[in-house]
Amino acid sequence: MMLMELRERVWRANVALPAEGLVTMTSGNVSGRDPDTNLVVIKPSGVKFEALTPENMVIVDLDGNLVEGDYGASTDTATHVYVYRRRPDVMGIVHTHSNYATAFAAVGKSIPVYLTAIADEFGGPIPCGDYARIGSQAIGKEIIRAIGNSRAILMKQHGVFTVGETPEAALKAAVMVEDVAKTVWLALQIGTPEELPQEEVEANHDRYQHRYGTREAFTK
Amino acid sequence: MMLMELRERVWRANVALPAEGLVTMTSGNVSGRDPDTNLVVIKPSGVKFEALTPENMVIVDLDGNLVEGDYGASTDTATHVYVYRRRPDVMGIVHTHSNYATAFAAVGKSIPVYLTAIADEFGGPIPCGDYARIGSQAIGKEIIRAIGNSRAILMKQHGVFTVGETPEAALKAAVMVEDVAKTVWLALQIGTPEELPQEEVEANHDRYQHRYGTREAFTK
Amino acid sequence: MMLMELRERVWRANVALPAEGLVTMTSGNVSGRDPDTNLVVIKPSGVKFEALTPENMVIVDLDGNLVEGDYGASTDTATHVYVYRRRPDVMGIVHTHSNYATAFAAVGKSIPVYLTAIADEFGGPIPCGDYARIGSQAIGKEIIRAIGNSRAILMKQHGVFTVGETPEAALKAAVMVEDVAKTVWLALQIGTPEELPQEEVEANHDRYQHRYGTREAFTK
Amino acid sequence: MMLMELRERVWRANVALPAEGLVTMTSGNVSGRDPDTNLVVIKPSGVKFEALTPENMVIVDLDGNLVEGDYGASTDTATHVYVYRRRPDVMGIVHTHSNYATAFAAVGKSIPVYLTAIADEFGGPIPCGDYARIGSQAIGKEIIRAIGNSRAILMKQHGVFTVGETPEAALKAAVMVEDVAKTVWLALQIGTPEELPQEEVEANHDRYQHRYGTREAFTK
Numbered sequence: 001m002m003l004m005e006l007r008e009r010v011w012r013a014n015v016a017l018p019a020e021g022l023v024t025m026t027s028g029n030v031s032g033r034d035p036d037t038n039l040v041v042i043k044p045s046g047v048k049f050e051a052l053t054p055e056n057m058v059i060v061d062l063d064g065n066l067v068e069g070d071y072g073a074s075t076d077t078a079t080h081v082y083v084y085r086r087r088p089d090v091m092g093i094v095h096t097h098s099n100y101a102t103a104f105a106a107v108g109k110s111i112p113v114y115l116t117a118i119a120d121e122f123g124g125p126i127p128c129g130d131y132a133r134i135g136s137q138a139i140g141k142e143i144i145r146a147i148g149n150s151r152a153i154l155m156k157q158h159g160v161f162t163v164g165e166t167p168e169a170a171l172k173a174a175v176m177v178e179d180v181a182k183t184v185w186l187a188l189q190i191g192t193p194e195e196l197p198q199e200e201v202e203a204n205h206d207r208y209q210h211r212y213g214t215r216e217a218f219t220k
Numbered sequence: 221m222m223l224m225e226l227r228e229r230v231w232r233a234n235v236a237l238p239a240e241g242l243v244t245m246t247s248g249n250v251s252g253r254d255p256d257t258n259l260v261v262i263k264p265s266g267v268k269f270e271a272l273t274p275e276n277m278v279i280v281d282l283d284g285n286l287v288e289g290d291y292g293a294s295t296d297t298a299t300h301v302y303v304y305r306r307r308p309d310v311m312g313i314v315h316t317h318s319n320y321a322t323a324f325a326a327v328g329k330s331i332p333v334y335l336t337a338i339a340d341e342f343g344g345p346i347p348c349g350d351y352a353r354i355g356s357q358a359i360g361k362e363i364i365r366a367i368g369n370s371r372a373i374l375m376k377q378h379g380v381f382t383v384g385e386t387p388e389a390a391l392k393a394a395v396m397v398e399d400v401a402k403t404v405w406l407a408l409q410i411g412t413p414e415e416l417p418q419e420e421v422e423a424n425h426d427r428y429q430h431r432y433g434t435r436e437a438f439t440k
Numbered sequence: 441m442m443l444m445e446l447r448e449r450v451w452r453a454n455v456a457l458p459a460e461g462l463v464t465m466t467s468g469n470v471s472g473r474d475p476d477t478n479l480v481v482i483k484p485s486g487v488k489f490e491a492l493t494p495e496n497m498v499i500v501d502l503d504g505n506l507v508e509g510d511y512g513a514s515t516d517t518a519t520h521v522y523v524y525r526r527r528p529d530v531m532g533i534v535h536t537h538s539n540y541a542t543a544f545a546a547v548g549k550s551i552p553v554y555l556t557a558i559a560d561e562f563g564g565p566i567p568c569g570d571y572a573r574i575g576s577q578a579i580g581k582e583i584i585r586a587i588g589n590s591r592a593i594l595m596k597q598h599g600v601f602t603v604g605e606t607p608e609a610a611l612k613a614a615v616m617v618e619d620v621a622k623t624v625w626l627a628l629q630i631g632t633p634e635e636l637p638q639e640e641v642e643a644n645h646d647r648y649q650h651r652y653g654t655r656e657a658f659t660k
Numbered sequence: 661m662m663l664m665e666l667r668e669r670v671w672r673a674n675v676a677l678p679a680e681g682l683v684t685m686t687s688g689n690v691s692g693r694d695p696d697t698n699l700v701v702i703k704p705s706g707v708k709f710e711a712l713t714p715e716n717m718v719i720v721d722l723d724g725n726l727v728e729g730d731y732g733a734s735t736d737t738a739t740h741v742y743v744y745r746r747r748p749d750v751m752g753i754v755h756t757h758s759n760y761a762t763a764f765a766a767v768g769k770s771i772p773v774y775l776t777a778i779a780d781e782f783g784g785p786i787p788c789g790d791y792a793r794i795g796s797q798a799i800g801k802e803i804i805r806a807i808g809n810s811r812a813i814l815m816k817q818h819g820v821f822t823v824g825e826t827p828e829a830a831l832k833a834a835v836m837v838e839d840v841a842k843t844v845w846l847a848l849q850i851g852t853p854e855e856l857p858q859e860e861v862e863a864n865h866d867r868y869q870h871r872y873g874t875r876e877a878f879t880k
Contacts, residue, residue, distance in 0.1 A: 020684075024240075024399045025392055027337065075427065097337055099403045106334050106403060107411030114766050116794055116818045117687065117757055133420065134336055135427050157416060158336045172685055179684045183759045183766060188410055190848055191767030196817060200793065207735065207795050244460075244619045245612055247557065295647065317557055319623045326554050326623060327631030353640065354556055355647050377636060378556045408630055464680075464839045465832055467777065515867065537777055542843045546774050547851030573860065574776055575867050597856060598776045628850055 002068055003041055006032050007054040010041040013094070013167045014057075018049045020175050022098040027159075029074040032167035033084050033091045038062050042080060044071030075135055082140025083163065092167030094174040097159040100181035104128065105154035111177075114184055114193040119204035121151065121176045128154040152177040222288055223261055226252050227274040230261040233314070233387045234277075238269045240395050242318040247379075249294040252387035253304050253311045258282050262300060264291030295355055302360025303383065312387030314394040317379040320401035324348065325374035331397075334404055334413040339424035341371065341396045348374040372397040442508055443481055446472050447494040450481040453534070453607045454497075458489045460615050462538040467599075469514040472607035473524050473531045478502050482520060484511030515575055522580025523603065532607030534614040537599040540621035544568065545594035551617075554624050554633040559644035561591065561616045568594040592617040662728055663701055666692050667714040670701040673754070673827045674717075678709045680835050682758040687819075689734040692827035693744050693751045698722050702740060704731030735795055742800025743823065752827030754834040757819040760841035764788065765814035771837075774844055774853040779864035781811065781836045788814040812837040 001007070013030040017023040026049075031042035044058050058069030064081045066073060074080070080093045096102075104111055111126040113119050118126070129146040132138035132155065143161055147153040151173035152162040160177055164170035187193045196204070221227070233250040237243040246269070251262035264278050278289030284301045286293060294300070300313045316322075324331055331346040333339050338346070349366040352358035352375065363381055367373040371393035372382040380397055384390035407413045416424075441447070453470040457463040466489075471482035484498050498509030504521045506513060514520070520533045536542075544551055544566075551566040553559050558566070569586040572578035572595065583601055587593040591613035592602040600617055604610035627633045636644075661667070673690040677683040686709070691702035704718050718729030724741045726733060734740070740753045756762075764771055764786075771786040773779050778786070789806040792798035792815065803821055807813040811833035812822040820837055824830035847853045856864070 024395055097335075097399070097403070099399070099406060102335070102403045103406030103410060106407035106413045108414075109411060114817060115757075115762070131416075131420075133423060157334060157414070175684055179757070179759070183757070183762045185406060185410060186759060186763030186845060187766035190763060190845060191769060193766045194817070196791075200791075203793060244615055317555075317619070317623070319619070319626060322555070322623045323626030323630060326627035326633045329631060351636075351640075353643060377554060377634070405626060405630060464835050537775075537839070537843070539839070539843045539846060542775070543846035543850060546843060546847035546853045549851055571856075571860075573863060597774060597854070625846060625850060 001055065002059055003034050003037075003039060004054065006034050006041045007057045010043075010057055010167050011052055011054040013092070013171045014043050014052055015049055016171055017094075017096060017174075020178075022096040022174055022178060023049070024097075028094075028096040029076055030094045030167055030171060031074070031077075031080045031092065035091065038084075039067060040081060040084060042077055043074045044069065045074050047071060076139075078135060078137055079139040079143070079161070082137050083143055083161075086140075086144045087163065089165065090163040092164045092170035094162045094167075094170040095159060096174055096178075098174070098178040098181075100185050101152075101154060101160045101177050102158075103185060104181055105156055105158060105160065108156045110154065111181055111184055112193075112195045113201050114187065114195060115180055116196070116200075116204050117176070117183075118180050119196055119201040120208035121173065121180075123205035123209075124148070124150060124201065126150055126152050126154060126177060126180075128156060131156040131158070134158070221275065222279055223254050223257075223259060224274065226254050226261045227277045230263075230277055230387050231272055231274040233312070233391045234263050234272055235269055236391055237314075237316060237394075240398075242316040242394060242398055243269070244317075248314075248316040249296055250314045250387055250391060251294070251297075251300045251312065255311065258304075259287060260301060260304060262297055263294045264289065265294050267291060296359075298355060298357055299359040299363070299381070302357050303363055303381075306360075306364045307383065309385065310383040312384045312390035314382045314384075314387075314390040315379060316394055316398070318394070318398040318401075320405050321372075321374060321380045321397050322378075323405060324401055325376055325378060325380065328376045330374065331401055331404055332413075333416045333421050334407065335400055336416070336420075336424050337396065337403075338400050339416055339421040340428035341393060341400075343425035343429075344368070344370060344421065346370055346372050346374060346397060346400075348376060351376040351378070354378070441495065442499055443474050443477075443479065444494065446474050446481045447497045450483075450497055450607050451492055451494040453532070453611045454483050454492055455489055456611055457534075457536060457614075460618075462536040462614060462618060463489070464537075468534075468536040469516055470534045470607055470611060471514070471517075471520045471532065475531065478524075479507060480521060480524060482517055483514045484509065485514050487511060516579075518575060518577055519579040519583070519601070522577050523583055523601075526580075526584045527603065529605065530603040532604045532610035534602045534604075534607075534610040535599060536614055536618070538614070538618040538621075540625050541592075541594060541600045541617050542598070543625060544621055545596055545598060545600065548596045550594065551621055551624055552633075553636045553641050554627065555620055556636070556640075556644050557616070557623075558620050559636055559641040560648035561613065561620075563645035563649075564588070564590060564641065566590055566592050566594060566617060566620075568596060571596040571598070574598070661715065662719055663694050663697075663699060664714065666694050666701045667717045670703075670717055670827050671712055671714040673752070673831045674703050674712055675709055676831055677754075677756060677834075680838075682756040682834060682838060683709070684757075688754075688756040689736055690754045690827055690831060691734070691737075691740045691752065695751065698744075699727055700741060700744060702737055703734045704729065705734050707731060736799075738795060738797055739799040739803070739821070742797050743803055743821075746800075746804045747823065749825065750823040752824045752830035754822045754824075754827075754830040755819060756834055756838075758834070758838040758841075760845050761812075761814060761820045761837050762818075763845060764841055765816055765818060765820065768816045770814065771841060771844055772853075772855045773861050774847065774855060775840055776856070776860075776864050777836070777843075778840050779856055779861040780868035781833060781840075783865035783869075784808070784810060784861065786810055786812050786814060786837060786840075788816060791816040791818070794818070
């Protein structure tokens, strides 16, 4: 079987989706791209999360043709491979209908940088793309058009896509987008949050992306 | 003991209700109809979910008469058998008071097709039926009158009923109706969601019902 | 050690409080009264739920005097014994700060019979008592004054007390009051729920209390 | 390895954060101060909660210099040590982005004493400090300026810090601030909560801090 290590990682990220409360039943999916072959490992279509294994992940090429797998590839495969073709830096993609983020998508609203956590992870507002039909190239095109430098995009009346330099990074962005969407949603019910000034957005994003998790001394 | 395989499936669907967060204490129930005998396997009345077993499921005929069982059949049995009598295509029924869906029922509002996930699973708005008294034929009649082609119906000031071609399909609809009710509820607090155009509703429903979970190539 | 069976039941009901999501840290407590001796088994004060055992439950008499126990009795003991003294039918009491029910208490609002589930379990509106100071007889007096025939009462700016003919019945009422408070809270954000007519309240309550969980045939 | 007992306690408090639903992914941290050496045990930076062990906790001095550890200290270390320097009574600090409390922080609102549980644990309103940049002394300075006698402070557009006489006490305050923030948030959607009178705030706080969890007789 091909790409066993990537199969294992993509499987692990897929089963994290229900564990993190981001999906119900069969909705949602994660893929990862192999840097050497450009092949994509993706969730099979319509299989329950608890029935997923590294072995039943599906492998497709960048045109979405089946390379290895007993099941059909995820219904969102056309979207994943479109994004991989246009964004060589992206090696992992996650799609969910997580409730709070999808509520913003339902009303077509982006999420401004109201919180340091949004600056940290996303470095700017989380954009909302226009409505596009599932299963065609339309969603991929709209993601590429609207995502900018963000790791996450809301897709109108549909759900969330996140991208990352690994499947794990895209998963983290999917967890964080739901978490900040929840806090912002709660804040909007009790007041009028303000956007962080641009210099604070940049300072937070720089610290989080470059110094976080390292042994480098913090500035006192 | 009769219908052991169906007992096992109906038991499994019943214990999924608390696992999916759809019920509290003894509320909620699942039934399944045997296609050969038209007998119905249903949850016993007033038994806690953790005490359910395949063996203590109750079997009734289509008039609701007890055929096999040490407990009384669910207080909602009259509703289940009424729906089975009028809808030969229905082989599984689920009833819950899941919070978000029941909130729409409390105010007598249906759930419009604001999200692709609603088009996917339900193919149209999720209707809200009029108030009807529990324990009589009134609820079954109102379900038949108002459910149309939907897999789910909200019953005013009461809760949710879902139907399916299997108990598992009815369970999935019960999980999905709560999930989309939550997202729509959240969306209504932060803006004014729009309904998907009818052609998008149909395109999504067709894709989800006919091509999802198969190996058929997706359209690029 | 005295009253081992009741100790076990009261312990089991106490540890159900965090399992049902009704309490945080050390808040909340359950007691049960022994019908033969009128002694009351109650949670020790300030002990974490995971450290509770049947053996460290505390026994007090109806005046709140310590009869057996290595810890002090719950800070709410004065309330429990006051209610037991005035309500000979009550054999179990639960106190929580469960979030949705306590939100109604925070604004001093009772919960009307908007749902069949409220009619089923409570048979009428869930009243909200006036503010009373914790640790004195004041709370017990207000519960007796305001609870009527309900199994639950909200105490203003404080939390919830439920009573029952057993500790298990009081626990069920505590679970149900939070569940219906959540659904009603959700409904109030999206519309104006109506109260069930009195005859529907009575019909539901009668069915639920007298025929539910029995083998008696349901009315078609 | 130094301070094994404190390492164990701080590790246990850190892993309680996800168990209590207060953090996602790598956000949030707990530290504890050793009373003999003034050394501080703190979570390593950017390590997932499930990968934490007593051994990979980091030890720093009160100036934030690394004393023992294979990882960098938490990105919030400058804040922790600043507070320890100015508040000799504080021996434990917790930081989270818990959703409900952070929603109040997002809109710069303190939480008034609307509930007895707020009086019990905090003895007054939970203040909201001004915005301050992460990773510098700015946050520590603002905490010292604005926290007063509270065990918790909301930091504008950022999150929550709690302090205690032990790491466990700071953890309890972090759990309680989220719990009361949730109830207050819910209450604000359905009415206008009133503040408890000052004498009730004091009576509740005194009872909770001095008599709760002891064997002392309660006042009838």
